[in-house]
Amino acid sequence: MSSYSVTEPSLRQKWSAGILVVLYALITILPLVWIIATSFKSPSDAIAYPPKTFFTPTVEGYVNVFTTRTRLSEEQLQAVGEPQTWYDRLVRKDGLVISGPSRFAERFTNSVIIGFGSTVLCIVLGTAAAYAFSRFKVPLKDDLLFFILSTRMMPPIAVAIPIFLMFRALGLSDTHAGMILLYTAVNLSLSVWLLKGFIDEIPIEYEEAALIDGYTRLQAFYKVVLPQAATGIASTAIFCLIFAWNEYAFAVLLTSGNAQTAPPFIPTIIGVSGQDWPAVAAGATLFLVPVMVFTILLRKHLLRGITFGAVRK
Amino acid sequence: MLQSSVDRVAEATPRAITRRMHGLSDRALAWLFVAPSIVLLLAVNIFPLIWTIRLSFTNFRVNRPNAEVEFVGLKNYLSILSDRDIWLSMQATAHFLIWTIVLQVLIGFTLAYLINKKFRGNDLWTTIIVLPMMLSPAVVGNFWTFLYQPQIGLFNYAVGFLTGADPSSFSMIGDVSLAPWAIIIVDTWMWTPFVMLICLAGLRSIPASIYEAAECDRASKWRQFWTITVPLVLPFLMLAVLFRGIENFKMFDLVVQLTGGGPGSITELTSINLKREAFEKWRTGYASAYAVILFVTVFGLASIYVKALNKVKQR
Numbered sequence: 001m002s003s004y005s006v007t008e009p010s011l012r013q014k015w016s017a018g019i020l021v022v023l024y025a026l027i028t029i030l031p032l033v034w035i036i037a038t039s040f041k042s043p044s045d046a047i048a049y050p051p052k053t054f055f056t057p058t059v060e061g062y063v064n065v066f067t068t069r070t071r072l073s074e075e076q077l078q079a080v081g082e083p084q085t086w087y088d089r090l091v092r093k094d095g096l097v098i099s100g101p102s103r104f105a106e107r108f109t110n111s112v113i114i115g116f117g118s119t120v121l122c123i124v125l126g127t128a129a130a131y132a133f134s135r136f137k138v139p140l141k142d143d144l145l146f147f148i149l150s151t152r153m154m155p156p157i158a159v160a161i162p163i164f165l166m167f168r169a170l171g172l173s174d175t176h177a178g179m180i181l182l183y184t185a186v187n188l189s190l191s192v193w194l195l196k197g198f199i200d201e202i203p204i205e206y207e208e209a210a211l212i213d214g215y216t217r218l219q220a221f222y223k224v225v226l227p228q229a230a231t232g233i234a235s236t237a238i239f240c241l242i243f244a245w246n247e248y249a250f251a252v253l254l255t256s257g258n259a260q261t262a263p264p265f266i267p268t269i270i271g272v273s274g275q276d277w278p279a280v281a282a283g284a285t286l287f288l289v290p291v292m293v294f295t296i297l298l299r300k301h302l303l304r305g306i307t308f309g310a311v312r313k
Numbered sequence: 314m315l316q317s318s319v320d321r322v323a324e325a326t327p328r329a330i331t332r333r334m335h336g337l338s339d340r341a342l343a344w345l346f347v348a349p350s351i352v353l354l355l356a357v358n359i360f361p362l363i364w365t366i367r368l369s370f371t372n373f374r375v376n377r378p379n380a381e382v383e384f385v386g387l388k389n390y391l392s393i394l395s396d397r398d399i400w401l402s403m404q405a406t407a408h409f410l411i412w413t414i415v416l417q418v419l420i421g422f423t424l425a426y427l428i429n430k431k432f433r434g435n436d437l438w439t440t441i442i443v444l445p446m447m448l449s450p451a452v453v454g455n456f457w458t459f460l461y462q463p464q465i466g467l468f469n470y471a472v473g474f475l476t477g478a479d480p481s482s483f484s485m486i487g488d489v490s491l492a493p494w495a496i497i498i499v500d501t502w503m504w505t506p507f508v509m510l511i512c513l514a515g516l517r518s519i520p521a522s523i524y525e526a527a528e529c530d531r532a533s534k535w536r537q538f539w540t541i542t543v544p545l546v547l548p549f550l551m552l553a554v555l556f557r558g559i560e561n562f563k564m565f566d567l568v569v570q571l572t573g574g575g576p577g578s579i580t581e582l583t584s585i586n587l588k589r590e591a592f593e594k595w596r597t598g599y600a601s602a603y604a605v606i607l608f609v610t611v612f613g614l615a616s617i618y619v620k621a622l623n624k625v626k627q628r
Binding site for chain 2: 007009013014015017018020021022024025028029030031032034035038046047048049050051125126128129131132133136137138144147148150151152153154155156157158159160161162163164165166181182184185188189192217218242245246248249252253262263264266267277280281283284287288291292294295296299302303306307310311312
């Protein structure tokens with residue numbers, strides 16, 4: 001910068017600020033790096049003292065998270081014969097054989113189905129409601145908007161009892177449909193508030209021009225507003241997806257066998273002898289990395305999303 | 314045939330109008346668009362809430378569906394308010410709430426202040442700092458129990474390395490005096506970026522001209538900080554505190570996975586305590602009254618706080 005500015009920080013200030021922030025960032029990222037590193041460690045490397053920074057990577061954790069294994073005696077092992085595949089060979093080193101798939105893949109699929117299902121529903125309902133709140137005279141508009149927001153303040157456990165009873169009566173307990181409906185309701189407040197903010201920003205003149213050109217309201221909504229709001233809708237969808245993906249309280253209380261998602265399942269992963277940390281870390285890595293990628297993609301809209309549209313940059 | 318442009322317009326206009334008449338009226342459309350959301354929220358939020366309130370006046374137990382349900386009046390409420398365990402879990406929640414907010418505000422504001430110095434690459438490092446915030450608290454909380462392991466855990470090793478203490482001499486989640494701090498540390502690690510992002514938005518919203526004017530008036534940097542920066546960021550900071558307050562009052566997943574309320578019941582926050590009453594002891598009526606008390610508390614505190622926030626904003 002050539003001209004002197006009183007508000008521009010000096011080079012020394014920039015350097016010291018930069019060093020402190022980078023230091024904090026490195027410390028804060030360490031537990032996440034550790035999760036990923038542990039997922040590639042062998043069980044003995046994972047619990048070594050002092051904690052190992054350098055190790056020979058192995059995918060044993062990933063094999064273990066997807067399978068169940070049993071320990072066999074020497075004679076039994078001989079009866080089973082030579083291991084056929086690379087993953088058989090990997091577990092045979094420890095005198096184990098794979099006895100079948102674990103439930104991890106199933107739980108992960110449940111998370112995907114329930115996450116995407118509730119997100120789609122949330123966006124459809126949310127966009128419609130947000131458009132109406134943004135453009136039409138809705139009676140008691142402010143009260144309704146506040147009511148929608150207030151549903152977020154309730155502790156999940158507080159409504160879990162009647163939802164538990166209600167779902168049991170309707171046959172929705174431990175079903176994908178039940179969880180999709182529930183997560184839609186949980187995220188709807190976020191979706192309506194965020195999308196209303198995005199639609200408010202689209203100049204109303206575009207629609208007026210479309211209406212004058214002979215479009216109906218509905219056509220104007222589809223052909224003018226929706227394309228304009230595409231970025232907003234996409235980032236809202238990612239937020240809904242992440243929150244549904246991460247949800248734990250309802251999942252642990254209302255699902256058990258059929259529709260259980262990954263968050264209540266991952267902590268229950270145990271190996272043949274005690275807690276298998278590389279397997280837990282492998283499950284956690286597979287579960288967390290997509291969210292990290294989405295967070296990086298979303299960084300411009302992050303603030304808006306987490307404050308329900310209250311703070312816009 | 315000669316047709317003037319006026320004729321053509323006249324011919325076209327009625328068609329456009331009729332097409333619009335065929336479409337739904339704005340009023341109908343407004344209802345059509347809003348109703349599904351409201352109905353869903355009524356069904357999944359308000360109806361259960363009313364049901365909870367109704368159950369809170371009874372001695373109903375989910376695991377004894379055939380027992381006669383009696384109306385017990387305010388008995389549940391009175392016994393909750395005189396229950397020592399519940400007061401202890403309220404205290405645990407208050408301790409957790411106050412310390413997480415204090416630490417997150419201090420660290421979050423400092424970080425935002427430093428990032429606002431606009432050093433090179435500040436965007437990249439901001440994104441890295443933000444990462445923990447969006448992750449699943451249950452999965453991350455579960456992994457932190459590994460980091461907190463006495464001998465092999467990374468956290469204990471790092472503390473031992475920095476202070477010279479023996480890493481196996483203390484257990485963050487097994488020790489009664491350390492467990493409350495174990496949950497505060499993880500929550501602060503996860504949510505400081507939230508406060509930081511909001512403060513950063515606040516700092517960036519202050520126009521440079523104000524500082525320039527202050528500089529002309531020869532106000533010291535220290536004075537500029539306290540009379541310009543702090544008051545203008547305050548509404549943002551208060552909003553961050555509101556969000557964190559509501560979220561941490563409801564705190565469940567992270568702490569359940571980290572300590573499960575233990576050791577003993579030292580980190581048993583109200584949500585965990587409530588879950589125990591409702592889904593382990595199956596005292597449904599009693600737990601419902603507990604839930605109502607918690608909801609009224611959050612809602613009441615939040616409304617008072619929002620009033621204060623609006624006053625600060627108007628200043």
